[in-house]
Amino acid sequence: MDLFKALRLSAAGMDAQAMRLRIVAENLANRDTTASTPEGDPYRRKTITFESRFNRVLGVEQVHVKRVGRDESDFGTRFEPGHPAADDNGYVKVPNVNSFIEMMDMREAQRSYAANLNVLEVTRGMLTRAIELLR
Numbered sequence: 001m002d003l004f005k006a007l008r009l010s011a012a013g014m015d016a017q018a019m020r021l022r023i024v025a026e027n028l029a030n031r032d033t034t035a036s037t038p039e040g041d042p043y044r045r046k047t048i049t050f051e052s053r054f055n056r057v058l059g060v061e062q063v064h065v066k067r068v069g070r071d072e073s074d075f076g077t078r079f080e081p082g083h084p085a086a087d088d089n090g091y092v093k094v095p096n097v098n099s100f101i102e103m104m105d106m107r108e109a110q111r112s113y114a115a116n117l118n119v120l121e122v123t124r125g126m127l128t129r130a131i132e133l134l135r
Contacts, residue, residue, distance in 0.1 A: 003123050003126055003127050003130075005058050005059075005060060006119060006120075006123045007120060007123050007124070008055075008058055008062075009058070009060060009062060009119075010116045010117070010119040010120040010123065011116075011120065012062040012063055012064070013063055013112065013113075013115075013116035014113055014116045014117060014120070016050055016063045016064065016065055017109045017110075017112045017113040017116065018113065019048060019065050019068075020048050020105070020109040021106065021109045021110070021113070023046050023047070023048045023068060024102050024105050024106045024109065025106075026046060027045050027046055027097050027102050028097070028099065028102050028103075028106075030043035030095060030097065031043075031095055031097040031099060031102075032094075032095070033095060034083070034085050034092055034093065034094060034095075035085045035093065036084055036085060037084065037085055038085055038086060038087045038088075040085060041075065041093060042075060042085075042093050042094055042095045043095040043097070044070045044071060044072075044075075044095065044096060045070070045071035045073075045095065045096050045097045046068055046069070046070060046071070047068070047069045047070065047071050048065060048067075048068050048069075049065070049066040049067050049068075049069060050063050050064065050065060050066055051063070051064055051065075051066035052064075071096055073096045074096065075093040075094060075095065075096050076093070076094045076095075076096065077091040077092065077093055077094065078091065078092050078094050079091055079092075080092045
């Protein structure tokens with residue numbers, strides 16, 4: 001494989017995982033964000049979908065972010081009668097963000113990012129050695 005292709009493939013993988021990490025961070029940052037009125041909805045968890053696209057210049061499949069969506073699962077509720085967003089029964093809708101799932105997504109994205117970074121570093125080392133041999 002062409003070493004420059006390997007560099008570009010690794011960079012594309014790192015870009016996709018960096019976006020995934022941003023989405024996870026946003027979800028975690030808003031896990032306690034509720035509405036300000038009883039009729040309003042709290043923060044809705046974001047999701048990310050990847051796709052494989054053929055890169056004609058490189059002649060290979062690359063990963064890309066297909067879309068950033070919203071998790072349409074139900075909101076949870078918490079009993080807080082004094083909260084401004086509480087309904088008539090004293091319940092407040094809370095975001096559909098599960099910290100455990102977000103942390104697992106974060107660990108997986110970190111590992112994928114690190115794997116792509118490792119490929120990038122090894123490829124760069126190979127290019128450097130090839131240039132040194134040409135001297």
